[in-house]
Amino acid sequence: MKAFLGRAGWLSGSGSALAVAAVILCAGSASAQTTAASADETPEEQAGAGESGDETEIVVTGSRIERAGFEQPTPTTVLGNTEIRQAAQPNLQQVLNQQPQVRNSSSATTNAASTNTGVASVDLRGLGAARTLTLINGRRFVGDNNLNFVPTNLVERVELVTGGASAAWGSDAVAGVVNIILNDKLEGIHLGANTGISSRGDGFRYGFDGAFGTEFAGGKGHFMIGAEYLRDKGIGTTGFNDRPWFGAGLVTVPGSCINAGGLAAPCRELRPGVPNLGPLTYGGTVLSGANAGLVFNNDGTLRAARPEDAINLYTTINVASPVERIGSYARLSYDIGNATIWVDAAYGRAKTNQSFIIDPADAVLVSVLLGDNAFLPPQLAATGEPFFVLGRYSRDTFFTRLDATRETFEGAVGIDGTFGNGWKYSAHFSHGEVDTTELLLNSSIPGNFARALDAVQTAGGIACRVNADPDPTNDDPACVPFNPFGEGNASQAAADYVRGTQSIFGTRKLDSAGIELQGDPFSTWAGPVTVAVGAEARWEEQIQDNGALDKLRVPDAHGNPVSIFGSPLYAEPLNGGFNVKEAFAEALVPLINGDQVKVELNGAARYSDYSRSGGIWSWKVGGTARLFDSLLLRVTRSRDIRAPSIGELFNASGLAIREAVDRDPPAAPGPGYDPNPMVRVTEGGNPDLVPEISRTWTVGGSFTPSFFQGFSLSVDYYDIKINGAIGTPDTASITADCAAGDTEACDRITRDPVSGTITDVRATNANIASLRTNGIDIEAAYVLPMSRVSNMPGALRFRALATYVNELVIDGVNKAGSVGDIAIGGIPHWRGNFSATYQSDTYGLDLRIRYVGGGKFDASQPNIVNNDVGARTYVDLGAQFKVADKFTFFGNVRNLFDKDPPLVVQLGGFNYDSVGRYFTAGIRLDF
Structure with missing residues (x-):
């Protein structure tokens, strides 16, 4: 499913800006541009500086142009094996989720009750994972950018382009690019094994990895292959017992409060352990x-309700x-003259089998049962009441239970070469x-459930009423009486009669081709002009079918055909696709190319x-100015x-269970x-969508002073605006639009006919x-080879990254500073990471501090009396x-x-x- 989607601090008080500033000042930054080891450093110093995979010049992803010394204007952050190792996460996506520019919109914890379990995508800027283009070696790959398919042990580095890059790389690069x-x-030969567990004894996982690479044919050829396996057992429902922050709720309290519209509203308070059923x-x-208010024991007898009976x-x-x-x-490459021919192949699989949600269609049972029900307990039968209402979860x-498997196969062939003069x-x-x-x-299958509940006593025993009725046309030979009491x-x-299995079987295909040419056709007074031109084409297709039960239809109360399932996920088979042809x-x-000033x-x-x-243009224009060999200024507009x-x-369609905000209440509620x-929120696709367009500004610079060798600092401002964005509206937006007279929005809402309470919302893409x-x-960094200050081997490496989000406005509502889990799309104003690493040839130590700013639990509900949330600071050791x-033996404690x-x-x-404190340990073998 898709969603469109303490008082803490390392310094006293909740001053987010002060805390992040302290990190920057005490640590320093890695330039967001091309990074290279200093030519005047010793090999040992270069090894220390290149610990994150940057000991050789990196051509960053924000541009198609590859030229030594080119400093492209689009901000880019490079993450290498230091950051991957320090994070100690089960996949690359969760490493990236901890970066300040990335919102954790998809992970093992956020997908716990979602059919997206097994998908691990990246969400730059909190604009939605679909607006982040993810590449492997500069190429698109099939599969919703699912990083569960990427073997982490083969990753050399990850480049985060944090500005618009559609002109360079095409659609989806609105928030940026992850390459x-x-x-x-x-x-x-490289082998590894690791395991992890939380301090509460759950969340156990283990994994193995291996890789092999070798040259052949005198160095002309190279072959490599690598694989990674991980089994993460997750955390079941018993994990709530040791984590008291789960199961909270909003309760009405005395007082006079004001809602987001400035009107009087009931005061609400956030409290732990609040039943919500x-x-x-x-x-x-x-x-x-x-007997209203009595509850059933497991043996079917009645008793008075107890506080522990309440359910969340x-x-x-x-x-x-x-x-x-x-x-x-796996990759095979071979040099022929001035060209390299290569072939690569990838295989991946992500599988989950887990308890999911209790089907709300019939599990939340509020049924009218007749007084002659054959299973009726004597205490209820003695009342002589013709019917009563039973509520049961x-x-x-x-x-x-969700059993989902995603399996990918991909192969590619290509050639890279040179000719002429460069x-x-x-x-x-x-x-x-x-x-x-x-x-x-x-x-649940509501029709079967209704027949099975209506059980009567016959001469032959208890039977479904439809089969006891003299009229044989009403019979359902498969019906089995259902005892709901206890x-x-x-x-x-x-149980088997009243429920079934929904199923979907789908295949998505991606064919991609591209050609590119780069060179220096002429020079100006300031040097050579470099151009890159090319063409690309993609063909995407999705084929999807459902199981036999999913295709069955029964008439509803109005005679319209509907699914036999009470909460249908996979309504119709699908077959669709598109293609795109591009030139860039x-x-x-x-x-200017002077001794002290260089402008490009x-x-x-x-x-x-x-x-x-149809056709659409994207473009980018930007420039850089390097002053006095230490200050780089940059600006882009795209x-x-x-x-x-x-x-x-x-x-x-996908299904989620969410709290609704009804902004169009009935005039006379029941x-x-x-x-x-x-x-129940049903979400799904829409074949009538059109492209969305965004406009992006970035302005900033980096400082690498010659008088402070090894230090760099960069600061960049970004501004992104998107119109006609594709998304799934939340329930509050849909009901508000309905109240404003939008009939299409009203058609998305289903209400209980008696009370008027919303029961279902259809939030398909639009x-x-x-x-x-x-x-x-x-971003700041400082590398200190120990040989500069002592006789110790190795190097100290400090790095800090921080992001301040001033605004994240979705449909006129600023989500920045709304940090509670009910604030859909919310994001803290401040996030930051600081790491200090010592690494020598024989051992290494890591300290990492992760800062997440506070804010309002939900700024759209100012009537929450305890709406303020303090910042959190997490400490990791490795x-x-x-x-x-x-x-190499390694260990890590996350959230120490x-x-x-x-x-x-x-x-x-x-x-x-x-999740809380988490331990990881493992071993690596290198031959």
Whole structure:
């Protein structure tokens, strides 16, 4: 499913800006541009400086131009093996989630009750993962940018382009680009094993990896292969017991408050351990008649309700999803003259099998039962009442289970070469497929459930009324009577009759081809003009089918055909696709090339012709000015595009359970009306989408003073505006639009006919959103080879990154500073990381401090009396020891002081660590 989506601090008080500034001042920065080891450093010093994979010059991803000394104007941050190792995460995506520019919108904790479990994508700037273009070695890959398929042990570095880059790389690069560079020059044999567990004894995981690389044919050829396996068992529902921040809720308290519209509203307070399913219990609650309020024991007898009977929906859902993943990659290359021919192949698989959610269609049972029900307990039968209402949360029958497997295969062939006077060319073709199988077991079938509940006593025993009726046309021979009184009293046969398995089987395909040429056609007074031109084409297709039960239809109350399932996820088979043909050009024009001043102009343009929506332009213009060899100033202006993805166009419906905000309440609500109910939200694709357009400014610079060798500092301002953005509206927006007279929005809402409470919302994709964000990125680093100050070997490396988000405006609502889990799309104003690393040939030590700013739990609900959330500071420690020059043992403690996150109302912690202290240990072998 897609969503469109303490008082802490290392210094006293909650001053976020002060805390982040302290990190910068005490540490320093790595330039956001091309990085190279200093020519006057010793080999040992260079090794220390290059610990993050930057000991040789890096051509960054923000541009197509590859030229020594080129400092492109688009800000770029480089992460190498230092950052990957320090994070000690189960996949590369969760390493990136801890970077200040990335919002944790998808992870094991945030996907715990989502059919997206197993997908690990990156969300730069909090603008949605679909607006971040993810590449491997500069090429697109199939599979929703799922980094579960990428073997982390082969990653040399990751480049984060934090500005618009559509002109260089095409659609999706609105928020930026994540380019994963694999080590295609690998030599030797490398093996590894690791394991991890939380301090609470859950979240156990283990993994193995291996890689091999060698040259042949006198160095002309090279072959490498690598693979990684990881099994993460996740954290089940028992994980709530040791994490008191889960299961919180908003309760009404005395007082007079003001809502977001400036009107009087009930005061609400955030409290831990708040039941949110009202009178429902696992065994069942009598809701009407003489016995109203009594609850059922497991043996079917009645008793008075107890406080421990109250239920919170989210305590029945996993804290973190389990996943088993495999990622592998192989490459063969061979030099022929001035060209290198290469072939690579990749295989990956991500699988999850977990308890999911309790199907709300029939699990939240509020049924009218007749007084002659054959299972009726004597105490109820004695009242003589013709009917009564039962409320029951049926986890014994309708606790669904998600069994999902995503498997990818991809192959590519290409050539890179040179000719003439420094001209370079490259061409490639790739084909990839992702096969997806999803099964949702124990899904309710309301028609069967209604017949099974209506059980009567016959001469032959208890039977369904439809089969006891003399009219044979009403018979349902498969019907098995269902006993709803008390948990676990229904027979297995009855349970099997009232539920079934929803299923989907899909294949997504991506074919991609590209050709590029770069050279210096002429020179100006300031030096050579470099141009890069090329063409690309992509063909994307999705084929998706459903199981036999998913295709069955029954008439609803109005005679319209509907799914037999109460909460249908996979409504219709799908078959769709599109193609795009593109041409691009980029130029680097030097304007001034003096001893103390160097100025360059960089521009790019791309024309994209989409088969579904026609042609569209994207462009970028920028410039850099280097002053006195230590100060670099840069600015870019770009027009970026994002065409709808194959999933946004054709994806089948997905289901989520969320709290709704009803901004269009009924004029005369019925008894039991709830303005903030838990509802089923159905999300899915829309083939009529058109591309969205964004405009981006970046202005900044970097400082690398010659008088302070090894230090660098960069600061960049960004501003991104998107119109006609593709997204799924939240319930508050849909109900507000309905109240304003939007009939299409009203058609998305289903209400209970008696109370008027919202029960279902259809939030399919549409070009309805407007997005705007702006802020500042700060990066600093300092490398100190120990030989400069002592006789110790190795080097000290300090690095700090921080991002201040001034605005993240979604449909007119500023989400920046809303940090609670119910604030959909919310993001802290400040995030920052500081790391200090000592590394020698034999051992290394890591200290990392992660800062997450506070804010309002939900700024859109100012009537929450305890709305203020303090900042959090997390401390991580790591160590590595090398033995016998081949064995390296390592360990890591994440969240050393077990810092609690803010209270969690729904699921997971988008912005904060919701798991707690976590230990990782392992071994690496290098031959």
